[in-house]
Amino acid sequence: MLQYGVNPNAISQALLGDINQRLVGRICSACGDRVSWQSPDVDEHVAHRPGDQSVELWKTTGCDACYGSGFSKMTCVPEILTINRLLKEVIASGSISVSLEDAAKHNGMLCMAEELAARVYRGETTPH
Template sequence: IMVGEIRDHETAVMAIQSSLTGHLVFSTLHTNDAASAVTRMLDLGIEPYLLSSSLLGVMAQRLVRRVCAECGAPRDPTADEATLLAEAPAESRPATVISGDGCDACRKSGYRGRVGVYELLKVDEAIRQQVQTRANATAIRDEAVGAGMRLLRDDGLQKIAAGMTTPSEVLRVTVRASV
């Protein structure tokens, strides 16, 4: 079952009830990250025991502009960009970043197309416990990261290292996690 967007208690209840009767339910919920979607459902009045028993996972996604393949070229990162890149593991930290100067193919913007950055929170027993105790989004995120979840920012850093997007794009769509 696809639910367009969960904005209120009634829609949230319908999605949970459908899930509990054996249906696979997909929906959208506007939050900053995957962990915040869990706490938003609790804020909408869903009982923790119902949410923890019906939730399989939460995917957060953002679109960033893709560097133009025609005019994109490597350059040294600015000081602010270097600060962002320092968050990446040393072995995957790029020495340069790719950016476009603008050409006819990208209408002088330096970007052409979009690429997604993703974060997948897999709901395991530890996350279920966090939900049942009404843990905040930071605690849920910390638990998920400890179990191997890659944050939106981390996926964005990989896209920068691959030359797909720019640091400014990743900064635009992600928030720094307090982990």
């Protein structure tokens, strides 16, 4: 909205939150196979997992049950930003880019990339 010339103070007073979502495929239970952590199929970005999460990486091959896609259905991965007093101040200041993301994470927001990585580690979807 700033790009359209809307006053940052007006935005901070009017905005209650922001929701972003993506649909990702759930691994087909009929053709999904576990992949070794050291497998060349494991993307290097996924290989650097956060914390001590237990990991179940999967690879799909496609079958009749999933019509060759490797995924049985879709699931929503949300990113929800709830605007609080601190975020209102950051927005009103006009310095939105990095400081807003930092303030949102400090407020407990889990960004979409982190949520997607967690779902990959839990074996719900693949990194590809």
